[in-house]
Amino acid sequence: MSSQILKFFSSVLLKRRTLFLIFFFSLTTGCLFLMSTHAAEWYQVQTVFDGDTIVLENGLTIRYLGINAPEIRHKKNKEEPFGNEARKENQNLVLHKKVRLEFDQEHQDQYGRTLAYVFLEDGRFVNRLMVEKGYAWVLYHKPNIMHADDLLKTQKAAIDQNKGIWPIWKKSEGLFFGNAQSMRFHDVKCKFSKNIRGKNKVIFHSMIDAFKNGYSPCKHCVNRYRDQ
Numbered sequence: 001m002s003s004q005i006l007k008f009f010s011s012v013l014l015k016r017r018t019l020f021l022i023f024f025f026s027l028t029t030g031c032l033f034l035m036s037t038h039a040a041e042w043y044q045v046q047t048v049f050d051g052d053t054i055v056l057e058n059g060l061t062i063r064y065l066g067i068n069a070p071e072i073r074h075k076k077n078k079e080e081p082f083g084n085e086a087r088k089e090n091q092n093l094v095l096h097k098k099v100r101l102e103f104d105q106e107h108q109d110q111y112g113r114t115l116a117y118v119f120l121e122d123g124r125f126v127n128r129l130m131v132e133k134g135y136a137w138v139l140y141h142k143p144n145i146m147h148a149d150d151l152l153k154t155q156k157a158a159i160d161q162n163k164g165i166w167p168i169w170k171k172s173e174g175l176f177f178g179n180a181q182s183m184r185f186h187d188v189k190c191k192f193s194k195n196i197r198g199k200n201k202v203i204f205h206s207m208i209d210a211f212k213n214g215y216s217p218c219k220h221c222v223n224r225y226r227d228q
């Protein structure tokens, strides 16, 4: 009889403990949710400069982290292939919309632009969307590599699906030299290909091979492909 009473009380205690735990967890997750939504600051996008740079209404220039979009025509520089398409896509995504910023290790680049990952109100990740649509490629930028794996995975899918710029890059066969330190690659004609130190030198047999491994082309190499 006494053991039955003990069982009864211990089951009641267990239930109370379970209820308490459920109550405690819902309270903490609720608080965390409220904190995360309240902590986020939202900014209106005033101008879209190109596929990876925007200006907010507070005047802050934002350079999307982890990606590089082809350049538009600017001052003396000619448009790179898909430069205008990339800008147009970025306009469709963020112009006059509210965005939230997420930062990595470095908050500014050498030009005073704010480096950020950009998110829309519906939760979509703009930097990734630009890569997904083939209007930007992965730019590995140490130490800002929080989303590098995610972006590279997205890029591989965009390459396989021939999105945006990829059919153009796919035409480039031949030897390419990567620098494992900077994560940039060069073709054989590029003077910078000769400066890569032995242990950092990685050989690729196509441009796509280099891109799929997370390397991005140096500026001089991109310009050469633009002029072809």
Ligand SMILES: [Zn+2]
Pocket: 185, 186, 187, 190, 191, 192, 193, 217, 218, 219, 220, 221
């Ligand atoms: Zn180069």
